[in-house]
Amino acid sequence: MKNLLFSILLWWLTIFPCLSQDKVEVEVRVRKEMVPQNAIEQVNYLFEKGIKNLKWYQETTGDKISFEAKFKFDRQFYSVEFDTLGRLEDIEIEISIDQIPDESRKNLTAYLEGEFQECTIFKIQRQLTGEIESLKKYLERDSDKEVTIHYEIVLAGKAEEWDAWELLADSQGRFISIQKVLLKRFDNLIF
Amino acid sequence: MVIVAVFSAQAKAQEKEFFTGIFPELSLTKNLNDKQRLNFKLEHQSIFYERNSEKSNPQWTHYRTDIMGFYDRSVKPGFNLAVGLFHRFQENGDGNRIIQQANFLNRGRGFRVNHRFRTDQTFTKGEPFEFRFRYRLTFEIPLQGLELDPGESYVLVQAESILSLKNESPDIENRMAFSWGRYWSKKEKFEIGLDYRTDRYLTDGFRTRLWPKVSYFYNF
Secondary structure, X not given: OHHHHHHHHHHHHHHOXXXXXXXXXXXXXXXXXXXXXXXHHHHHHHHOOOEEEEEEEEEEEOOEEEEEEEEEEOOEEEEXXXXXXXXXXXXXXXXXXXXXXXXXXXXXXXXXXXXXXXEEEEEEEEEEEEOHHHHHHXXXXXXXXXXXXXXXXXXXXXXXXXXXXXEEEEOXXXXXXXXXEOOOOOHHHHO | OHHHHHHHHHHHOOOOEEEEEEEEEEEEEEEOOOOXXXXXXXXXXXXXXXXXXXXXXXXXXXXXXXXXXXXXXXXXXXXXXXXEEXXXXXXXXXXXXXXEEEEEEEEEOOEEEEEXXXXXXXXXXXXXXXXXXXXXXXXXXXXXXXXXXXXXXXXXXXXXXXXEEEXXXXXXXXXXXXXXXXXXXXXXXXXXXXXXXXXXXXXXXXXXXXXXEEEEEEEO
């Protein structure tokens, strides 16, 4: 028994320094003072009043660094992403499937029914890109001209087997791309 | 609520037996593919303080060393089934156990919650056969950002209730654990925490155990 434990311990110590070299994606909460001033100003301009629980995050994906404002506005969850110079990249709004216009929803549903035997939607985000004035008009529900709308949908779908997927569709609910998503490891939660 | 109620009731119970010590844990997971994995786990418990002990305190008494292996399969994203084999080295006769478990993992905004349902059957030398039903609720809360990323820390809160049947007499065990963890990389996690256990609610000799726990998880 002692020999077994000793062998396992020895092996463990030899693998210990071999820390992973994986590409990492890290999102860290940051203070407002660390965020580019124009990013803060754009959030204030776009949403003016009624923002709740505004938190700023710095996201590092490989070499790319960005800043994200996450908050609740008008009973929906928003995420606004900026580059390090404070240039607005996109706005994401978490929505339910009922909030997708009828025609787009039909196209989307038809795609999902054609692709999967069964599926469960985990999360839908409406992604908005465009000039700040156009985005402002969109948010004020005046106009969706000059705003590019995409839908990002995270779902569990059964084709031959069940998998997690991330689907990107255009404003009409038409397929753009799909990729498998690997869930983060959770061996410490299940064993 | 049942767990909270039972833990409150436990406070009223007489503290007859109590011991504490160390509890290191090593978990190695081999991912066969994105659906299937094998897990090997080693747990060790040694006592360094025992109330009403025949030995003088502080002491260094081997309590248990458990080795176990699991085969786990993802049925659907967030739903896993696993079976396992377990062997326990202990003073009064080693034991063997067969384990079956189902896990349901949900993601919330800023946390993950896992429901683990487990049944096991234990065969211990010189003791009657034991059947147990276990439910464990785990919350994992990242301390930086809304999602846990490599290089970040997290907090883990666990509560588990165990119903056992041995010689037709039932018993209850409750466990609470609070840990701080570090997600070093996509392959490694490290946790330190406290694991508090109470048992023998329905049989003689109500018992509490407190284990400072150190865990290391490696995926390959």
